[in-house]
Amino acid sequence: MSLFAAAEPRLWRENGFVDDDPWMIVEEAQGALPEHAVLPLAGLLARISAGEALPQRLGVRLVADDDVSALAPHLGVVSLVALTFRAFNDGRAFSQASLLRERHGYGGDIRAIGDVLIDQVALMLRCGVTSVLVSHPPTIRRLAEGRIGGIDQRYQPSAAPDAAHGSYSWRRRAVA
Amino acid sequence: MYRYDEFDRDFVTGRVDQFRDQVARRLTGELAEDAFKPLRLMNGVYLQLHAYMLRVAIPYGTLSSRQMRRLAYIARVYDKGYGHFTTRQNIQFNWPALIDTPRILEELAQVEMHAIQTSGNCIRNVTADHFAGAAADEVADPRPYAEILRQWSSLHPEFSFLPRKFKIAVTGAERDRAAIQVHDIGLHLKRGQDGSLGFAVHVGGGQGRTPMVAKKIRDFLPEQHLLSYVTAIMRVYNLHGRRDNKYKARIKILVHETGADELARQVEAEWEALRDGELRLPASDIEAIRTYFAPPALPDRAEGWAVLAVQKRDDPAFAAWVNRNVTPHRHPDYACVTISLKPIGGIPGDATDDQMEAVADIAERLAFDEIRVTHEQNLVLPHVALADLKAVYDALVPHDLATANAGLVTDIIACPGLDYCALANARSIPVAQQLSQRFADAARQEEIGELKIKISGCINACGHHHVGHIGILGVEKKGEELYQITLGGSGDETTSIGEIIGPGFGPDTIVDAVETLVDAYLSLRLSRDETFLAAVRRLGLAPFRAALYESAKEAA
Numbered sequence: 071m072s073l074f075a076a077a078e079p080r081l082w083r084e085n086g087f088v089d090d091d092p093w094m095i096v097e098e099a100q101g102a103l104p105e106h107a108v109l110p111l112a113g114l115l116a117r118i119s120a121g122e123a124l125p126q127r128l129g130v131r132l133v134a135d136d137d138v139s140a141l142a143p144h145l146g147v148v149s150l151v152a153l154t155f156r157a158f159n160d161g162r163a164f165s166q167a168s169l170l171r172e173r174h175g176y177g178g179d180i181r182a183i184g185d186v187l188i189d190q191v192a193l194m195l196r197c198g199v200t201s202v203l204v205s206h207p208p209t210i211r212r213l214a215e216g217r218i219g220g221i222d223q224r225y226q227p228s229a230a231p232d233a234a235h236g237s238y239s240w241r242r243r244a245v246a
Numbered sequence: 247m248y249r250y251d252e253f254d255r256d257f258v259t260g261r262v263d264q265f266r267d268q269v270a271r272r273l274t275g276e277l278a279e280d281a282f283k284p285l286r287l288m289n290g291v292y293l294q295l296h297a298y299m300l301r302v303a304i305p306y307g308t309l310s311s312r313q314m315r316r317l318a319y320i321a322r323v324y325d326k327g328y329g330h331f332t333t334r335q336n337i338q339f340n341w342p343a344l345i346d347t348p349r350i351l352e353e354l355a356q357v358e359m360h361a362i363q364t365s366g367n368c369i370r371n372v373t374a375d376h377f378a379g380a381a382a383d384e385v386a387d388p389r390p391y392a393e394i395l396r397q398w399s400s401l402h403p404e405f406s407f408l409p410r411k412f413k414i415a416v417t418g419a420e421r422d423r424a425a426i427q428v429h430d431i432g433l434h435l436k437r438g439q440d441g442s443l444g445f446a447v448h449v450g451g452g453q454g455r456t457p458m459v460a461k462k463i464r465d466f467l468p469e470q471h472l473l474s475y476v477t478a479i480m481r482v483y484n485l486h487g488r489r490d491n492k493y494k495a496r497i498k499i500l501v502h503e504t505g506a507d508e509l510a511r512q513v514e515a516e517w518e519a520l521r522d523g524e525l526r527l528p529a530s531d532i533e534a535i536r537t538y539f540a541p542p543a544l545p546d547r548a549e550g551w552a553v554l555a556v557q558k559r560d561d562p563a564f565a566a567w568v569n570r571n572v573t574p575h576r577h578p579d580y581a582c583v584t585i586s587l588k589p590i591g592g593i594p595g596d597a598t599d600d601q602m603e604a605v606a607d608i609a610e611r612l613a614f615d616e617i618r619v620t621h622e623q624n625l626v627l628p629h630v631a632l633a634d635l636k637a638v639y640d641a642l643v644p645h646d647l648a649t650a651n652a653g654l655v656t657d658i659i660a661c662p663g664l665d666y667c668a669l670a671n672a673r674s675i676p677v678a679q680q681l682s683q684r685f686a687d688a689a690r691q692e693e694i695g696e697l698k699i700k701i702s703g704c705i706n707a708c709g710h711h712h713v714g715h716i717g718i719l720g721v722e723k724k725g726e727e728l729y730q731i732t733l734g735g736s737g738d739e740t741t742s743i744g745e746i747i748g749p750g751f752g753p754d755t756i757v758d759a760v761e762t763l764v765d766a767y768l769s770l771r772l773s774r775d776e777t778f779l780a781a782v783r784r785l786g787l788a789p790f791r792a793a794l795y796e797s798a799k800e801a802a
Binding site for chain 2 (some may be wrong): 158159160161162164165168169172173187189190192193194196197208217219220221222223224225226227228229231238239240
């Protein structure tokens with residue numbers, strides 16, 4: 071276990087911390103949803119198949135077991151997809167993020183929630199994550215200092231568009 | 247061979263800086279061990295029985311003299327004067343201090359080496375035929391593809407936290423010297439009907455506690471689809487591989503539980519969506535990498551034929567070494583030399599700093615500056631003129647590097663076992679040493695012929711016992727070491743998993759048991775042309791079992 075107690079979760083984007091983030095993670099509940107609710111996938115699918123009215127701004131939350139392709143036909147109704155990084159060594163959400171961006175052309179916010187630690191943030195961004203919810207104090211501190219970690223050089227293309235780095239290292243060399 | 251450019255250098259340097267920071271945070275306690283562990287593993291740092299161990303990547307087993315000298319230097323300065331070449335064509339240092347590891351990585355980075363992804367649940371060092379680019383029987387050099395895979399898989403953002411480790415091997419010849427069918431992905435480079443290059447794709451092979459031979463899921467994948475297809479496999483595995491039990495987390499279990507046909511269908515479906523995207527490799531991409539592997543200019547040295555004949559006649563020990571450790575090269579005036587790291591009674595795969603220096607000198611002087619590490623824990627000089635073989639041999643002899651036993655009964659693979667490893671249940675090294683001494687006689691070894699003994703000190707099978715013609719697995723039973731014997735395994739193009747012959751043997755009787763099996767083979771074989779493996783395949787285990795256990799009964 072970490073020696074550092076969890077802090078109040080903070081939301082971080084590539085341009086810094088965001089203090090007025092409106093999104094609320096909600097458990098499945100009966101009745102009308104508030105704006106900016108983030109529902110579990112099963113709840114979203116149930117409401118859609120029941121033909122319920124949905125808020126203008128709606129989010130969905132996937133766990134690592136969820137199949138992204140079940141969400142794919144409904145991406146038009148969500149403005150945020152939260153992916154659960156269940157544990158440091160469980161890498162499924164990296165594939166989920168990549169599939170949302172590359173395969174399904176999702177352009178909204180992809181948020182990393184769960185066990186978010188600094189050493190994975192750079193990889194998350196490359197897979198298309200655009201915001202991270204952090205409660206690990208050293209991670210919050212590092213992000214605040216702008217020390218995201220990771221390595222500037224990239225050998226391979228990835229889901230996040232990356233004009234600065236291009237695709238393969240050897241193609242850059244061939245051009246240079 | 248592949249040369250780092252500015253990009254690779256910056257990458258490796260960036261990685262060293264990143265790791266130094268991670269070690270510092272671990273030492274202050276900011277980074278908990280459970281979060282540090284996957285990070286240190288991805289940089290090759292293991293915690294072993296007595297100390298940390300550093301595993302250094304040798305991509306597809308190819309080294310220059312300069313790199314070998316640096317390994318010797320690290321062995322001398324940061325370790326106890328030796329290193330251990332592994333079955334993944336890597337080298338392990340058994341005694342570094344954690345605090346020194348960033349400095350060692352810096353030393354390595356200066357010679358274009360690193361320890362990235364030599365452990366952890368990521369795509370490991372890609373291995374290839376150790377005679378690649380030199381063998382007389384290959385369709386094309388597999389190393390450019392291994393290098394493309396190395397680059398593509400390095401710190402891959404999507405595939406750095408897989409269910410379990412992932413191993414890829416590539417071979418370019420029908421004769422499989424890379425054991426591709428016991429890899430997570432085995433790629434067999436071959437020519438299609440129209441003469442173009444592509445791969446047969448095997449998935450889900452592996453050893454460990456559940457050994458499995460890979461299933462071929464595609465007979466011919468055109469080369470431009472290499473990365474899109476491998477990505478498709480990785481993605482299916484990353485999403486669906488089991489994470490509830492580390493012993494069931496390798497892709498072989500997914501293949502087994504899903505069924506090869508269904509898994510192939512999922513992979514093909516994923517690939518359909520990827521194949522014409524950015525992962526497609528145009529010919530120019532492959533060519534850009536292939537230029538790095540341009541073979542050295544090998545001038546004709548036809549005088550070697552006559553010179554060699556005379557030298558062999560004059561020196562029987564040299565002749566024996568040539569017959570055993572020298573194999574054909576695609577250029578008739580050259581040969582590939584296997585440098586045995588299996589001296590009689592030695593520790594398989596170990597090399598001292600002086601031996602590494604000696605090999606580096608010889609390679610530089612006589613072998614175009616190129617050295618290979620084999621998955622059988624030997625070294626190879628891939629390009630040696632026949633006319634220079636004697637000079638190479640004479641330079642190897644004083645360093646105890648000229649043992650003429652490649653492929654013979656004393657060319658044993660063994661894992662580090664209980665002498666080093668935190669996972670082991672039994673010792674492997676002493677068994678290997680005793681077997682080596684028992685069969686020390688060179689004439690007897692030649693009489694026995696090709697026989698691969700492989701020893702693992704636990705069920706994780708790092709010593710590849712499942713594919714040993716004779717496999718030995720050390721287990722622990724009631725506090726004692728016990729050795730199980732399997733027969734009939736093979737890691738080549740006819741891959742098979744060995745079968746357990748019967749009750750195991752203690753440390754005092756295992757060597758006798760192996761000798762009994764070897765003697766049984768000698769009496770059962772049709773002729774000298776029938777190898778041990780062929781005899782086991784023809785006869786089954788019964789006559790060997792009878793020899794092993796009935797003689798024991800009589801003795802008892």
